[in-house]
Amino acid sequence: MLLNLGWDTSKLTTSTMAKRSTFKTLTCAVMLGFICYQNAEMISNNVVGWLSLWLPIKTASATHYTETYNNDPQTTEMNIEGPHTHTDKPHNLNNIQGKAKGTNITGPELTEDEVKVTRQQCDADRRGNGKQGMKGEPGQRGLVGMKGASGHCPPRHILQATWRALNSNHFEGPLLSTIFVKEFFGTALRLTWSGDLRLKANSEDVPACRRWYFTFNGNECVNPHPIDAQLYTETQMYLDNIHRHTTIDGMCQGLFNGRVLIELNIGPCRLTQQLGFSEGYPFTGWDTTTSLIVEEINLITNKLGEDN
Numbered sequence: 001m002l003l004n005l006g007w008d009t010s011k012l013t014t015s016t017m018a019k020r021s022t023f024k025t026l027t028c029a030v031m032l033g034f035i036c037y038q039n040a041e042m043i044s045n046n047v048v049g050w051l052s053l054w055l056p057i058k059t060a061s062a063t064h065y066t067e068t069y070n071n072d073p074q075t076t077e078m079n080i081e082g083p084h085t086h087t088d089k090p091h092n093l094n095n096i097q098g099k100a101k102g103t104n105i106t107g108p109e110l111t112e113d114e115v116k117v118t119r120q121q122c123d124a125d126r127r128g129n130g131k132q133g134m135k136g137e138p139g140q141r142g143l144v145g146m147k148g149a150s151g152h153c154p155p156r157h158i159l160q161a162t163w164r165a166l167n168s169n170h171f172e173g174p175l176l177s178t179i180f181v182k183e184f185f186g187t188a189l190r191l192t193w194s195g196d197l198r199l200k201a202n203s204e205d206v207p208a209c210r211r212w213y214f215t216f217n218g219n220e221c222v223n224p225h226p227i228d229a230q231l232y233t234e235t236q237m238y239l240d241n242i243h244r245h246t247t248i249d250g251m252c253q254g255l256f257n258g259r260v261l262i263e264l265n266i267g268p269c270r271l272t273q274q275l276g277f278s279e280g281y282p283f284t285g286w287d288t289t290t291s292l293i294v295e296e297i298n299l300i301t302n303k304l305g306e307d308n
Contacts, residue, residue, distance in 0.1 A: 156295060157183060157295065157296040158293065158294070158295045158296075159178070159180050159293070159294045159295075160291060160292070160293045160294075161176075161178040161291070161292045161294075162289055162290065162291045162292075163176055163285060163289070163290040163291075164289055165285065165286075165287050165288065165289075166195065166284055166285025166286075166290045167283075167285055167286055167287065168283070168284040168285055169281070169282065169283050169284075170266060170282075170284070171210065171266060171279045171280070171281075171282050172266060172267050172268075172279070173265060173266065173267075174263045174264070174265050175212075175263075175264045175265065175266055175284050175285075176263070176264045176290070176292070177261060177262065177263040177264070178262050178292060178294070179259055179260065179261055179262070180259075180260045180262055180294045180296075181258065181259055181260075182255060182256070182257045182258060182259075182260050182296055183257060183296060184257055184296070184298070185256060185257045186298070187257075187296045187297060187298050187299070188251050188252060188253040188255075188296070188297050188299050189216070189251070189252050189255060189260070189262075189294055189295070189296060189297075190249075190250070190251045190294070190295045190297055191214055191227055191248070191249065191250055191251075191252070191262065191292065191293070191294055192247065192248075192249045192292070192293045193214075193247065193248040193249070193264060193290075193291070193292050193293075194245070194246075194247050194290070194291050194292075195245070195246060195284065195285045195288065195289075195290035195291070196243050196244070196245055196246070196283075196284070196285055196286045196287075196288045196290070197212065197229075197231060197243070197244055197246045197282070197283070197284060198231075198241065198242060198243040198244065198281075198282065198283040198284075198286065199231040199232075199233050199280050199281065199282050199283075200233060200239075200240065200241060200280055200281040201233045201234070201235055201278065201280050201281075202278045202279075202280055202281070203235070203278075204235045204236060205235060206235065206276070206277070206278045207232065207233060207234050207235050207277055207278070208232070208233045208277060208278045208279065208280025208281070209230060209231070209232045209233070209268070209269035209271070209272060209277035209278075209280070210230070210231055210266055210267070210268065210269065210279065210280060210282045211228055211229070211230045211266070211267055211268065211269045211270070212228060212229050212230075212231075212248065212264060212265070212266050212284070213226055213227065213228035213229075213264075213265055213266075213267070214226075214227045214228070214248070214250070214262060214263065214264055214265070215261075215262070215263045215265055216252060216255055216260055216261070216262060217260060217261050218261070218263075221250070221252035222254070223252065223253045223254040224251075224253070225250075226250075227248065227249075227250030227251075227252065228248070229246060229248045230269050230270075231282070232269070232277075233280060243283065243286050245288075251297070253299070262292070262294060264292070266282060266284065
């Protein structure tokens with residue numbers, strides 16, 4: 001390769017020409033070294049290939065081998081770095097020493113049966129089909145807990161009022177009353193009334209209906225509902241005079257604490273105006289003891305029931 005630097009060589013001396021020739025030689029050497037440096041890998045592979053024709057050495061950048069377990073061939077690709085001695089016999093995978101994808105494969109040679117058993121055990125572990133372990137021994141009995149504090153049941157706040165032979169024939173208004181001192185606002189009052197009731201029709205043309213109901217300080221209960229009872233008599237029974245024992249029971253919430261006036265009243269039924277019932281001949285507490293029991297109760301919930 002000639003190198004023309006644009007100098008006029010006709011005017012140069014022999015010494016100068018010698019210096020220029022030496023400079024050209026060094027320049028060519030530098031450029032050749034640079035080219036070799038850029039293509040070092042390709043040149044190295046070619047040199048190794050040429051040497052492999054004359055020497056018993058082979059290189060392998062990607063070696064493929066086949067493992068057979070339970071008549072199921074499986075091919076594994078390994079990148080093995082470095083030279084390996086080549087023989088006519090196939091490689092024994094158990095004796096391969098080197099780097100295979102970052103893993104060193106070393107170890108003693110396994111027989112064919114041992115390899116088969118190892119593969120079966122690995123497959124069983126992956127499927128989670130291992131044998132069930134032995135049952136463990138019962139644990140130790142726990143310590144006896146500490147004795148709890150004695151329970152406490154608060155006394156019940158109950159009032160009972162009785163009337164001997166009330167014998168009231170009133171058809172409207174209060175029949176009896178009592179006063180109960182309520183201790184707490186958040187509690188409820190439960191009423192249980194027991195006595196004798198009767199209702200006769202006025203005539204055989206018009207049925208009779210009356211209602212007995214409780215009031216608290218002059219108002220009926222609204223939480224959850226009124227506490228009452230009704231009697232209805234057909235016209236064909238106007239001559240009957242039957243007295244029946246009756247119980248009226250209910251619970252009322254939302255009452256203020258303090259003195260509560262509780263009254264049993266009698267009046268027309270709710271549908272008297274729509275259906276035209278008569279007041280009839282009511283009678284309350286005929287020749288028997290009439291009793292009213294009132295109890296203050298602390299409820300767990302304020303919801304006593306649902307409206308239908």
